[in-house]
Amino acid sequence: MDLQGASAIVTGGASGLGEATTRRLHGAGAAVTILDRNAEQGEALAKELGGQANFAPADVTKYEECQAGVAQAAANGPLRVAVNCAGMGIAVRTINRDNTPHDPAAFKFLIDINLIGTFNVMTLAASSMATNDPDPGGDRGVIINTASVAAFDGQIGQLAYSASKGAVVGMTLPAARDLSAVNIRVNTIAPGLMDTPLLAMLPEPARASLAASVLYPKRLGIPDEFANLAMAIIDNGYLNGETIRLDGGIRMQPK
Template sequence: MNIDGMPAIVTGAASGLGEGTARALAAKGAKVTLLDMNGDRLEQVAAEIGGLPILCDVTDATDAEVAVAKAHETHGACAIAVNCAGIAPAAKIVGRDGPMDLDAFRRVIEVNLIGTFNMLRLTAADMATREPNEDGERGVVVNTASIAAFEGQIGQAAYAASKGGVVGLTLPAAREFARTGVRVNAIAPGLFGTPMLLGMSQEVQDSLTSTLPFPQRFGKPEEYAALVVHMVENTVMNGECVRLDSALRMQPR
């Protein structure tokens, strides 16, 4: 798909991978709608790239429906959707204080998996209303998984389960939407320089980067965004989850 002029929706767009993706798509000429819960930062990023900022809780059906409708009204039917909204709290299943709080587990699943599914169902339905291009293509969805889906560490049970669900969602969604010309892919990032990691002490950051085979540094949001751009532009890439991890294979802890 040629990105220039295409309506795009990016969740988690006020920082990290989502911000990097929103900027990259805007630089390629997309009409970007940015969704996030961080209102001040969302407005700033949107103003800088000429995008449409919308406060949205991706776990809420009505919130998401209203956001997609506003994006459609402003830019037209969605052609590109990238789901980057997510959380990554750490907790053992059974810790020193006993079993993990069930609501804490539920919250991670709600944001990372159900939130992704919520936006997938709504944007794919919107994409189905578009006129197809010469390949019969109407839209592209890129979801964010994690290498924790494959090598979840101790303390990552909720996060790994949520991201494993995103991986598992990819192929059946791609198969279902093939009839409407909507592609679905996922990216499984390793260690990226997002606010969560960059907020850690330098000692912890150095310890983390030392585990990376090459390059021994955090990935950059623009490097994640470059893969998103490729997935959008490469029409035969469909139903795939691609690791983006500097050859990292995480150890148990």
């Protein structure tokens, strides 16, 4: 897909995997809208990139803010790419150490961000993409969602996180089927242990231990490796309805 003159939106685009993807999309000539709730980082990145990069302050759990962000992106050219990276994790067990049940509010909080947030921007972006003329390859648009290996190998304390990411995997095929009528492809990336600000906060021994648990190569993933896969999905017109693990072959252990 030729991204010159096209618009792209990246949720969570101000940090980590989203930031790396923003940089790649911008480098490929797209007008990139960084949709993020972190205004300081989002504005700074848009300013650093210059050109057609722009920041849309929004919380993905707030539908009206997502609508405004997607409209802002579509005003910069035909919206052809939407990458959903906004997300986070919590560590809470099904029952706590004192046998009290998992806080239901914490469960709903995470589902709201990781699942409903992805649903919000995916559906709004698809609605905009459906009005595009097809590109020379036939695509009107490409949507990439971010799950996690925790969708498959959820660890102790990942009840909510695995539920949210499993649901993102679950949406992939039906969304691709729904959107096949309008030539929009939908794929999901399920990353393993990626070296983003989240893991950068850990002490070095903990980072080294995580790196050693990867099959090969024995290191954390680089955010640009995620962005590289996102660009490959955009480029490869035959990739649709699929979830791709990006994890150095890791299979997460119970803890």
